[in-house]
Amino acid sequence: MASTDLGTRTGEPPQPAGAPIVPQGPARLALIAVTVAVLAQTLRFSLPQYDHFADSAGLLVTGAVLLAVYLAGFASPLIRRAAGPRGLLLAGVGGLLLVRLLAQILTPQTWLAFVGTAVGMIAVGALYEGARGLSGVGFATATVAGISADSAVRMALATWDASWRSGIGPWIACLLFVGLGAAALYREFASGAVAAPGISWRDAFGAAAFGPFLALHVLVLSSPAFVASSGWKSLTTAHIVIVAGQGLALAFLASGLAVRAVPGGVCVLGGTLLGVAAGAVAGTYAVAGIEVIPVIILGQVLSAWLLAVACRAPLRRAGVGGPVWRVDVGAATGGLLIGLILVSYQVSALEPMPFPNNLLPGLAGILLGALAAIAAARGGPLPARAPLRALTAGAAALVLLLGTAIFTVAAPDGTAGAAAADGRIRVLSYNIHDAVNQSGELDPEGVAKTIEGQRADVVLLQEAGRGSLLSGTTDVGVWLSRRLGMKLLWGPAADGQFGNAILTSLPVVRSGTGRMPKGDWSQIRGYVWARLKVGEQTMDVWSTHLEGGADESRERSREIAGLLRAWGGAPRTIIGGDFNAEPGSTEIAAMLAGTELRSAAVGGDASPTTADGRRVDWVFGTDDLLFGDYDVPRSPASDHYPVAVTVRIAG
Numbered sequence: 001m002a003s004t005d006l007g008t009r010t011g012e013p014p015q016p017a018g019a020p021i022v023p024q025g026p027a028r029l030a031l032i033a034v035t036v037a038v039l040a041q042t043l044r045f046s047l048p049q050y051d052h053f054a055d056s057a058g059l060l061v062t063g064a065v066l067l068a069v070y071l072a073g074f075a076s077p078l079i080r081r082a083a084g085p086r087g088l089l090l091a092g093v094g095g096l097l098l099v100r101l102l103a104q105i106l107t108p109q110t111w112l113a114f115v116g117t118a119v120g121m122i123a124v125g126a127l128y129e130g131a132r133g134l135s136g137v138g139f140a141t142a143t144v145a146g147i148s149a150d151s152a153v154r155m156a157l158a159t160w161d162a163s164w165r166s167g168i169g170p171w172i173a174c175l176l177f178v179g180l181g182a183a184a185l186y187r188e189f190a191s192g193a194v195a196a197p198g199i200s201w202r203d204a205f206g207a208a209a210f211g212p213f214l215a216l217h218v219l220v221l222s223s224p225a226f227v228a229s230s231g232w233k234s235l236t237t238a239h240i241v242i243v244a245g246q247g248l249a250l251a252f253l254a255s256g257l258a259v260r261a262v263p264g265g266v267c268v269l270g271g272t273l274l275g276v277a278a279g280a281v282a283g284t285y286a287v288a289g290i291e292v293i294p295v296i297i298l299g300q301v302l303s304a305w306l307l308a309v310a311c312r313a314p315l316r317r318a319g320v321g322g323p324v325w326r327v328d329v330g331a332a333t334g335g336l337l338i339g340l341i342l343v344s345y346q347v348s349a350l351e352p353m354p355f356p357n358n359l360l361p362g363l364a365g366i367l368l369g370a371l372a373a374i375a376a377a378r379g380g381p382l383p384a385r386a387p388l389r390a391l392t393a394g395a396a397a398l399v400l401l402l403g404t405a406i407f408t409v410a411a412p413d414g415t416a417g418a419a420a421a422d423g424r425i426r427v428l429s430y431n432i433h434d435a436v437n438q439s440g441e442l443d444p445e446g447v448a449k450t451i452e453g454q455r456a457d458v459v460l461l462q463e464a465g466r467g468s469l470l471s472g473t474t475d476v477g478v479w480l481s482r483r484l485g486m487k488l489l490w491g492p493a494a495d496g497q498f499g500n501a502i503l504t505s506l507p508v509v510r511s512g513t514g515r516m517p518k519g520d521w522s523q524i525r526g527y528v529w530a531r532l533k534v535g536e537q538t539m540d541v542w543s544t545h546l547e548g549g550a551d552e553s554r555e556r557s558r559e560i561a562g563l564l565r566a567w568g569g570a571p572r573t574i575i576g577g578d579f580n581a582e583p584g585s586t587e588i589a590a591m592l593a594g595t596e597l598r599s600a601a602v603g604g605d606a607s608p609t610t611a612d613g614r615r616v617d618w619v620f621g622t623d624d625l626l627f628g629d630y631d632v633p634r635s636p637a638s639d640h641y642p643v644a645v646t647v648r649i650a651g
Contacts, residue, residue: 027187029142031130034181035093036146038100039123040218041177042116043338044472045103045163045442047346049113051470052440055639059351069114070339073121073332077325085129085196086189088328092126095119097181103163104174107441121335125328128207128314130188132196136312136375140304141253143213148246151222152403153177155239156410158482159225159467159475164442169410196324197316202374204326209310209371211334212364213303215341216274218473220282220361221245221299225467225475230281230496231292235478239404241293245300247397252301253308254392264373267309271369274302279362284348284495284524286358303368310372337367346469349494349523357495414448414485423535425506425647426629428456429576429619431463431545431640434471434498435480438611438636444476446637448483451503453633454644458532459486459503460543460576460619466490467497477501491528493545500528500543500577507533514566516559523547525559527566527577537649539625540570544577546587556580556587564595572649573597576619578640583615591620600627600645607632609641617643624650 054062080088099116106112131139153173154161162170220226227238277295280287314327341364348357428451435444451459465471466478481488486503491513493499502511511530518524527544544563547555556579567573575597581587583606591597600619609617609632617640621627629646 025138027184028131028134029138029145030180031093031184031188032127032134032139032142033146033149034177034184035096035123035127035130036143036214037150038096038177038181039120040147040150040214040222041161041163042096042099042103042120043214043218043342044161045108046113046117047342047469048434048436048442048472049108049110049440050343050346051350051434052436053110053113054350059347065114066117066339066343069118070121070336070343071332072118073124073335074329076122076125076328076332079122080325080328088122088129089126089185089188092119092123093130093181093185096123097178097185100163100174101178104171108163110440117339121332121338124210124335124338125207125331127210128311128327128331130185131315134315136308136310136315137253139311139315140308141250143210143307144246144249144253144300144304147214147217147222148243148250148397148400151224151239151242151246152400155224155235155403156406158407158479159235159473160442160444160479161472161474164472199313199316199322199324199326201322201326203313204322204330205333206310206312206371206375207314207327207330208334208337209307209368210331211337212341212367212371213307215338216278216299216303216361216364216368218342219345219364219469220278221296221303223467223473225465225473225478226282226497227292227296228475228478229466229490229492230286230288231296232289233293235475236404236408239407240401241296242300243397243400243404245297246400247395248297249300249304250397253304262309262376264376267306267372267376268369270302270306271366271372273365274299274306274369275362275365275367278365279358279360282361282495283356283358285356286496288492288496303365306368306372310368310375313375337364342469349468349470349498352523414483423648425457425534425539426455426644427458427460427541427574427576427619427647428454428642428644429460429462429543429578429617430642431578431617431638432461432476433463433638433640434465434468435474435476436471436638438639442472442474443637444474444479444483446635447476448480450633450635450637450642451480451484453635454631454642456503456644457505458541458574459484460541460574461501461503462543462545462578463498464490464501465498470498473497489528489530491526491543493526494523499526500545502528502530502541502543504530504532504541509533509538516562527563529567534649538572539647539649540567540573542567542573542575542577544575544579546577546579546581548580552580553586557590560587560590564591569596571622571624573622574600574619574625574647575621576617576643578616579618580616588618591618596623597621598623600630600643600647602627602630602645605630605632607641609643611636611639611641617641619643619645621647626650 162173437443489502491500509531515526597620
């Protein structure tokens with residue numbers, strides 16, 4: 001038969017008489033689910049390491065290395081030829097599980113991030129080999145289950161990935177994924193081989209749909225921090241919204257409504273709607289608020305359906321066409337798309353882009369629809385509807401709320417100290433660099449300990465990630481708030497996941513946020529302010545972060561003008577942040593000239609505020625405030641040092 005001949009020519013062993021063709025369903029589904037979950041974890045712990053590597057090697061070198069890493073999936077046909085389909089599974093899935101275990105033992109490091117990503121790209125191709133013979137609906141169901149389990153475990157750990165953490169909880173999470181994946185991989189090897197299909201290039205590229213699907217989920221659809229920060233909801237509510245979407249997606253797939261034959265135009269329309277919606281809620285020019293919730297819920301269902309349609313043909317175990325390694329190439333293309341979408345979006349938070357970064361999640365949705373359209377008309381009759389299966393699948397998703405329950409009970413819950421009785425307030429301004437320390441490790445605990453060491457009543461944060469790719473999509477703001485027992489006031493800047501924040505133990509009377517004027521597609525800077533109750537009086541505090549770069553003095557001056565207009569000269573005001581300007585610059589002169597503001601640096605303290613010796617972090621205050629105990633404590637928790645000062649209202 002043609003399919004048998006093709007399987008033999010591409011390294012597939014012939015089917016022995018009487019051998020099982022497809023392994024037991026649960027083991028095969030578990031293999032796909034665990035691989036997807038571990039791949040998402042690997043991508044997330046790699047993202048901060050890319051940024052750390054770029055700080056020393058430069059963007060061009062980093063870009064070249066990343067391109068090579070994300071092209072690693074195109075080695076899958078060579079691995080298949082040299083070691084056969086079992087060798088591809090072992091190199092991709094087995095290698096990915098080993099990387100995940102090493103990350104827990106060693107904590108993520110730069111070399112492990114690059115190796116892990118390269119192995120992950122091979123694992124994308126191995127996913128389709130491991131799922132050979134499953135229906136598209138079965139593959140999509142296992143994929144959604146893997147994403148859902150990963151989200152629940154992250155929520156239990158307050159969105160700070162287990163790979164960065166020690167302790168019994170993170171180790172249990174790691175061993176659960178790695179152990180279950182290893183058992184499923186062993187079961188796959190112990191079963192009879194599944195004959196590979198002959199497949200056309202058109203059908204093979206349906207395998208690329210996994211790439212934009214996973215990118216959308218990592219960035220938007222399955223990120224509790226994204227939903228919390230963009231939707232202005234609590235982290236608990238955010239995860240409940242995600243679970244609702246995942247439950248509906250599983251119910252839809254189980255119902256039989258995920259049709260096997262559908263016009264390609266419908267898939268294109270579905271992908272366009274998904275892309276427009278994702279682009280509307282993600283990026284610098286995003287909408288925020290309640291609109292995010294329907295996008296997340298319906299986006300989960302729509303993306304699962306499009307994946308089910310797109311990947312049906314690459315999973316066949318019979319058919320006439322070209323060699324099976326075409327599926328490997330299609331899957332590798334999907335892996336490359338993951339990198340193009342996620343890394344480009346990450347770069348947009350650091351460097352100007354020639355287009356708004358909203359286009360990247362939008363492109364992911366459109367590509368998913370287009371790739372589904374390729375395979376849309378290849379199916380048979382519509383499946384029978386199964387309402388009981390749908391109800392069971394949807395109800396099973398409720399177990400994912402266990403992650404929310406653990407977060408509520410076990411997440412860090414500190415208690416801030418009371419303010420001094422004489423009205424003295426300790427204020428600290430701190431660019432925390434997304435909680436990535438000078439070694440490139442995601443370390444919110446290091447930031448928390450630095451803040452605790454100053455016994456701050458008010459903390460003005462810059463580069464505070466809430467779902468930012470730069471911090472591995474961790475909700476650093478909420479984690480620090482709970483860890484320190486302080487209220488969080490959030491001010492989005494570049495997008496809803498990256499910006500400024502205020503943490504305080506004082507009563508909040510009023511608060512607000514704003515963004516600076518900007519004329520191009522680069523990052524929009526912003527600020528957040530709060531009016532705090534201090535004894536019988538109030539004090540305003542502002543946190544901001546101005547444009548970086550030695551050649552951006554004019555832009556910073558324009559931002560300072562906007563900041564001063566927003567402030568309006570209110571009395572008893574502290575303005576702190578990373579101004580990216582040193583003493584004697586025109587920007588600092590603009591902050592002081594005729595504004596009734598002065599630097600809190602007592603005696604003109606010239607202590608550097610960054611690890612490379614610059615002094616760009618400032619605290620300014622109005623003349624009706626008294627300053628003392630100015631300090632710039634050294635800490636490796638960020639590439640900036642905090643600036644701390646004790647403030648008292650005059651008179």
